[in-house]
Amino acid sequence: MNDDMIITILNRDKCIENPVEIGLDKDWKVKVRHFDKRFLMKGIYILHFADPLRIIYVGKTRGSTMDFNTRIYRHATEAASRGSQVYQKLKEINKETGKPVLVSLITTNQLRTLFRGKTLKDSAMIDIYEQILIHSLHPELNSR
Numbered sequence: 399m400n401d402d403m404i405i406t407i408l409n410r411d412k413c414i415e416n417p418v419e420i421g422l423d424k425d426w427k428v429k430v431r432h433f434d435k436r437f438l439m440k441g442i443y444i445l446h447f448a449d450p451l452r453i454i455y456v457g458k459t460r461g462s463t464m465d466f467n468t469r470i471y472r473h474a475t476e477a478a479s480r481g482s483q484v485y486q487k488l489k490e491i492n493k494e495t496g497k498p499v500l501v502s503l504i505t506t507n508q509l510r511t512l513f514r515g516k517t518l519k520d521s522a523m524i525d526i527y528e529q530i531l532i533h534s535l536h537p538e539l540n541s542r
Contacts, residue, residue, distance in 0.1 A: 403515040417500035437467040441505040
C-alpha cells in the first residue's frame with residue numbers, strides 16, 4: 399500500500415481568483431443577498447483588498463454548522479466579531495482606502511482535487527491547506 403501524499407499548492411493568483419465583495423456592518427445585509435452557492439459550503443477563505451493586493455487573513459470553516467456565510471459574517475460585522483482583530487483591520491483599511499473587502503473561497507470540493515494519494519477527512523485537508531496558505535501567502539494578520 400502506498401501512503402505517499404502529493405499536495406498541489408495553488409499560486410497566489412489562483413487562490414484569490416473569483417473573489418466576492420463583502421460589505422461591513424450595514425453593507426453586509428446588502429451584499430449577502432448576492433452571494434452564490436459557495437457561501438453555503440465549507441473550506442478555506444482568504445480576506446483581501448485589491449489594487450494593490452493586500453492579503454489580510456486566511457481562515458477556515460469549522461464544525462458541522464459552520465459554512466462560509468456564517469464564518470465571514472463573524473468577520474464582517476462588529477457585533478458578530480465582538481471587535482476582533484480581523485474585523486478592526488478590515489474596517490480600518492476599508493475606511494482609509496475606500497476599497498471593498500474581498501473574499502476568495504476554496505471549497506472542500508476544490509481541496510479534494512489538490513490532494514492525491516492517502517485519503518484524508520475533509521477537516522484534515524482544510525487544516526493542512528489553511529496552514530500551507532498562511533505560510534505561502536503571508537497574510538497580514540496570520541503572520542504575526
